[in-house]
Amino acid sequence: MSIALLTLLALIVVSMMMGRYDLSLSEVSKYFIGQANSSSKLILELRFIRIIAVVLVGAGLSMAGATFQSVFSNGLASPNLLGVSTGSSVGAAIAILNGKSIYWIEISAFVTGILTVFLTLLINKILRSNSSITLILSGIIMSGLMQSVLGSVKYIADPENQLQSIVYWELGSFMKVDLQALISVGPILIVGIIFLLLTRWRLNTLSLDAYTIKTIGINPTLNRNLMILFATLLTAASVCLCGVVGWIGLVIPHVSRALVGEDNRYALPMTAISGAILLLIADTIARSISVNDIPLSIITGFIGVPIFIVILIRRRNVGI
Amino acid sequence: MLEFRITTKNLSFAYKTKQIINNVDLNVAAGQVLVILGPNGIGKSTLLNCLSGVLNKYQGDILVNEQSLKQLSIKDLSHQVALVSQGVNIKSSLTLFDYLLLGRSSFHSIFDQPDNHDEAIVKQIIKQIGLENYTNISLQSMSGGQRQLAIIGRALVQEPQILIMDEPTSALDYRNQTVVLKLIKMLSEQGISIVMSTHDPNQAQIVGDLVGLLIDNQTYKQGPVNKILTDKYLSKLYGIPIISTYNESLDRKIFGIGMD
Known part of the structure; x- marks a missing residue:
């Protein structure tokens, strides 16, 4: 765990040095002690804000994925399980269609993301079921509906620039993150991350069946809903900051469990750190290798898929 | 008079319109083992789920250490009653x-x-x-x-002071059944009250102090092992002839099924 944390810190420094203008280690260290010259200071400030956002989103999305996987006892659960990412994309797309500024896009994405989850929970309530399968199915229904809405918006969008912006949003990027965006969304991410870290032992209990949880003396519905609430907040906040970033929330929890075991007391902090590391690597590549930022989901997909295959092979070998 | 750890008064449970258990009056004192017998689908699990607080839409009353179960919080109940589910x-x-x-x-x-x-x-x-x-x-x-x-x-x-066990030996081989039954005996000697269900009357003979029969959805009959565990009651319970013989080396009755 401490090795992972040191790796993350080292990566932050390396990532500060890398970019379209490479800077030396001494320039980066001068920035942290407040002695950088004005030109490198400007670059490093932008990079630092972006890196903080990347670390928070990487940790947040992975923890949201791990939480959903535990609460629903389903290794295929991802942060989009209840439709939050698809819902957010709809909000962002509508804002883009109406030519709104980046802040309106973010607010609109956040609101529709939360609204979608609310509708998912409502469908589940109408079905009067306590089973997690019904909730997952309700999520699929809402995701499907939101996909159709998103398709309609894309269909009527101006293909010259609006459609491009929408597609760009759907693939995720930190290019437009500035201090104001970080200040408005960062606190939600920090609160969500801290809450889930503090309640990580309870997450183990919630992976049992509802009857057992109840006889252990824990209210299954209340506790599950709390976890789902904070995981949803983390996802919605992430999506409204940088669009939809795929794979991280699904793959990283599996990586962490393979590294430190199933106990969330260790697996969840490991998930947070590994998620931050993977997204930081992906974003550094995204902003360094070409003139334009490469959409993140392209890179996380190329990194995530092979990792996932390796984990599945390992699992098959130990017979799970 | 014995002080009862867990008692039910006119306990009934219906699933939608189907009455599962009806007017069950049971009581178990500290360190006693009550073994519930009854055919498949008669409501053994339902009864045990009521006792452990999992199902709470029952009629009648359940008293845990003389306090109504419905008045206990999930947390307080879990410190008195624990469930070993069929799992x-x-x-x-x-x-x-x-x-x-x-x-x-x-x-x-x-x-x-x-x-x-x-x-x-x-x-x-x-x-x-x-x-x-x-x-x-x-x-x-x-x-x-x-x-x-x-x-x-x-x-x-x-x-817990009370352990509710839903068929704790049903999926186990003879050796593992013995391991679990020995554990049950040891726990009852430590003063834990146990309510367990089983399909094997022989187990009731081995670990039980009391036997409760869920005869049909209307009748519950409870009493000491030697009074309840008779060929007559068991044949009526399962609707087939059940014949017991005394085994000297085991020093207890063995129940067998007649195939006619």
Whole structure:
């Protein structure tokens, strides 16, 4: 765990040095002690804000994925399980269609993301079921509906620039993150991350069946809903900051469990750190290798898929 | 007069319009083992789920240490009553130690981590169920018998006075059945009251102090083992001839089924 944390810190420094203008280690260290010259200071400030956002989103999305996987006892659960990412994309797309500024896009994405989850929970309530399968199915229904809405918006969008912006949003990027965006969304991410870290032992209990949880003396519905609430907040906040970033929330929890075991007391902090590391690597590549930022989901997909295959092979070998 | 740990008064439970159990009056004192017998689908699990607080839309009353179960919080109830569910198929891939530790959840707030005291209790219970060599083994890689012991262990970690066990031996071979039955005897000697269901009258003979028969959806009959565990009652209970013979070397009755 401490090795992972040191790796993350080292990566932050390396990532500060890398970019379209490479800077030396001494320039980066001068920035942290407040002695950088004005030109490198400007670059490093932008990079630092972006890196903080990347670390928070990487940790947040992975923890949201791990939480959903535990609460629903389903290794295929991802942060989009209840439709939050698809819902957010709809909000962002509508804002883009109406030519709104980046802040309106973010607010609109956040609101529709939360609204979608609310509708998912409502469908589940109408079905009067306590089973997690019904909730997952309700999520699929809402995701499907939101996909159709998103398709309609894309269909009527101006293909010259609006459609491009929408597609760009759907693939995720930190290019437009500035201090104001970080200040408005960062606190939600920090609160969500801290809450889930503090309640990580309870997450183990919630992976049992509802009857057992109840006889252990824990209210299954209340506790599950709390976890789902904070995981949803983390996802919605992430999506409204940088669009939809795929794979991280699904793959990283599996990586962490393979590294430190199933106990969330260790697996969840490991998930947070590994998620931050993977997204930081992906974003550094995204902003360094070409003139334009490469959409993140392209890179996380190329990194995530092979990792996932390796984990599945390992699992098959130990017979799970 | 005996002080009862768990008592029911006119306990009835209906699922939608179907009456499952009706007017059950049972009582178990400290250290007693009550074995519930009855044919498949008669409502044994329903009765046990009511007693453990899982199902709460019942009529009548359940008293736990003379307090109405409905007035106890989920947390307070879990410190008095623990359930060993019919769950050899538990899916958890936690290690035995981490799984047992979950039984301590309600002793802490949602933001807490387990402390040394919890870990000491878990270690002691693992010793009691005889799985010291499996402390750090994942439940997934254990046998059915070991997993059943793990479930019992998790319930014991709650330090309950009453243990409700739903067919704790049903999926086990003879050897593992004996391991579990011995554990049940030991727990009752420690003063824990046990209500368990089984399909085997011989087990009632071995560990039971009391036997409760769920004869049909209307009738519950409870009494001491030697009075209730008779060929006549059991034949009526299962609707087939049941014949017992006395076995000298075992020093108890053996129940067998007649095929006619």
